[in-house]
Amino acid sequence: MVLITRMRYLIIISVCACYFIGVEGEDCIAGHVLDLRIDVGGNLTWSVSPTEPCEIEAFQVDLVGDRGDVYHFKVNTTHVNLSFLEVCEEWEFYVIPISNGVLGHQMRIIDWIPLPADADLTLLYFNITHVGKQEVLLEWELRNRTHGDCTLQYRVAVTDRLTTEIRDVYFTGHFARVSFLSPCVQYYIDIRAINTAIGGIEGPLLGANFDTPSYPLDPPKLGSVVTGPTSISTTWIIESYENNSCPVLYLYLDGGSYFNLTTRLWDPFGRPPMQINVTNLLPNTMYHFKTFVQNTGGLSAIVPMAAQTLELQPGKI
Ligand SMILES: *[C@@H]1O[C@H](CO)[C@@H](O)[C@H](O)[C@H]1NC(C)=O
Numbered sequence: 001m002v003l004i005t006r007m008r009y010l011i012i013i014s015v016c017a018c019y020f021i022g023v024e025g026e027d028c029i030a031g032h033v034l035d036l037r038i039d040v041g042g043n044l045t046w047s048v049s050p051t052e053p054c055e056i057e058a059f060q061v062d063l064v065g066d067r068g069d070v071y072h073f074k075v076n077t078t079h080v081n082l083s084f085l086e087v088c089e090e091w092e093f094y095v096i097p098i099s100n101g102v103l104g105h106q107m108r109i110i111d112w113i114p115l116p117a118d119a120d121l122t123l124l125y126f127n128i129t130h131v132g133k134q135e136v137l138l139e140w141e142l143r144n145r146t147h148g149d150c151t152l153q154y155r156v157a158v159t160d161r162l163t164t165e166i167r168d169v170y171f172t173g174h175f176a177r178v179s180f181l182s183p184c185v186q187y188y189i190d191i192r193a194i195n196t197a198i199g200g201i202e203g204p205l206l207g208a209n210f211d212t213p214s215y216p217l218d219p220p221k222l223g224s225v226v227t228g229p230t231s232i233s234t235t236w237i238i239e240s241y242e243n244n245s246c247p248v249l250y251l252y253l254d255g256g257s258y259f260n261l262t263t264r265l266w267d268p269f270g271r272p273p274m275q276i277n278v279t280n281l282l283p284n285t286m287y288h289f290k291t292f293v294q295n296t297g298g299l300s301a302i303v304p305m306a307a308q309t310l311e312l313q314p315g316k317i
């Protein structure tokens with residue numbers, strides 16, 4: 001607390017001094033430096049604006065680490081060798097130009113010392129757990145965690161072994177959920193670490209086959225319904241192959257003791273809406289029925305429905 005107060009006091013004093021001297025027309029407050037960055041070797045570099053009017057004699061370089069450590073330097077070059085900093089520790093880097101003893105404007109970046117090019121990107125394990133109809137939980141860990149993984153990304157490739165279609169997704173961290181899988185598909189899922197700091201150095205692949213279990217279809221959706229005096233014509237939309245690849249079997253329209261229709265479903269031509277007509281009904285009658293579908297994963301939930309046939313009009317059926 002005392003320190004902070006003192007620092008503020010100092011800043012106020014220095015600002016007043018600058019102003020005072022500035023009025024005298026002698027001193028110059030340098031603008032902030034450009035292109036402040038740190039490279040993979042720990043070299044912090046920056047440049048001075050070509051239009052900088054002040055003559056800069058030195059730079060003050062301050063470092064504040066995420067573990068509370070602090071460093072101060074004063075240099076007369078536009079780089080500092082900071083290779084002694086620990087890889088993947090996060091730092092705030094401040095650079096302030098000094099012109100004739102007067103501090104200029106500061107520039108700040110927050111960054112890490114990136115993982116070096118020879119960092120071990122081998123993975124220790126890659127676990128795949130089925131957690132929902134279309135979802136798996138992926139878990140992995142680096143074999144050598146000495147440096148951490150601040151500049152790593154993990155690329156997961158999901159391959160359909162039948163069609164060989166591949167989907168890539170990128171993650172950070174050590175676990176992720178992938179939720180675009182389809183039941184009844186044979187997949188190959190692999191992962192590799194990529195060090196993004198150095199143009200994307202790729203680690204070795206680790207993968208496994210994963211076959212998604214079967215799962216019942218979503219209940220069918222009613223596309224349309226048209227009633228006549230003795231008929232009810234319906235169309236039904238079946239869940240897409242992309243979202244549930246288990247082979248389809250039957251669509252049921254169960255009207256209890258009045259009618260009970262079973263229609264065979266087929267996969268090969270995509271899954272077009274199914275038209276189902278109920279005929280030989282009585283005019284002006286309310287019919288209640290249940291619709292559901294079956295695939296190799298079992299029966300879907302039921303869609304309950306009611307439809308009323310029209311009144312019989314002379315000359316019309
Ligand atoms: C820069 O600083 C070093 C010491 O840190 C000194 O030896 C050198 O003379 C300085 N160069 C200039 C141009 O001021």
Ligand SMILES: *[C@@H]1O[C@H](CO)[C@@H](O)[C@H](O)[C@H]1NC(C)=O
Binds near residue numbers: 082083084
């Ligand atoms: C940077 O400093 C380290 C020691 O801190 C030294 O080993 C290394 O050679 C220096 N790099 C260069 C290019 O001077």
Ligand SMILES: *[C@@H]1O[C@H](CO)[C@@H](O)[C@H](O)[C@H]1NC(C)=O
Binds near residue numbers: 045
């Ligand atoms: C740091 O970068 C500067 C400017 O690119 C270069 O002149 C210097 O040799 C580099 N130093 C180290 C330690 O790599």
Ligand SMILES: *[C@@H]1O[C@H](CO)[C@@H](O)[C@H](O)[C@H]1NC(C)=O
Binds near residue numbers: 125126127139
């Ligand atoms: C991953 O699988 C291995 C082997 O089955 C097991 O020992 C390990 O505990 C699993 N890790 C996680 C995070 O579930």
Ligand SMILES: *[C@@H]1O[C@H](CO)[C@@H](O)[C@H](O)[C@H]1NC(C)=O
Binds near residue numbers: 120144147
């Ligand atoms: C892990 O990586 C560090 C830094 O590259 C290395 O010094 C250490 O020997 C490695 N540990 C193992 C068990 O490979």
Ligand SMILES: *[C@@H]1O[C@H](CO)[C@@H](O)[C@H](O)[C@H]1NC(C)=O
Binds near residue numbers: 240242243
């Ligand atoms: C798959 O299901 C999702 C929601 O669960 C939906 O947004 C998407 O449109 C479906 N895909 C197809 C091809 O029907």
Ligand SMILES: *[C@@H]1O[C@H](CO)[C@@H](O)[C@H](O)[C@H]1NC(C)=O
Binds near residue numbers: 254257
């Ligand atoms: C209608 O047919 C299905 C399938 O054959 C059967 O499970 C259901 O019990 C039948 N409904 C009635 C009311 O008989």
Ligand SMILES: *[C@@H]1O[C@H](CO)[C@@H](O)[C@H](O)[C@H]1NC(C)=O
Binds near residue numbers: 226233275276277
């Ligand atoms: C169902 O009825 C409609 C008229 O309501 C007719 O156009 C269609 O061909 C019929 N479909 C089947 C499969 O009988």
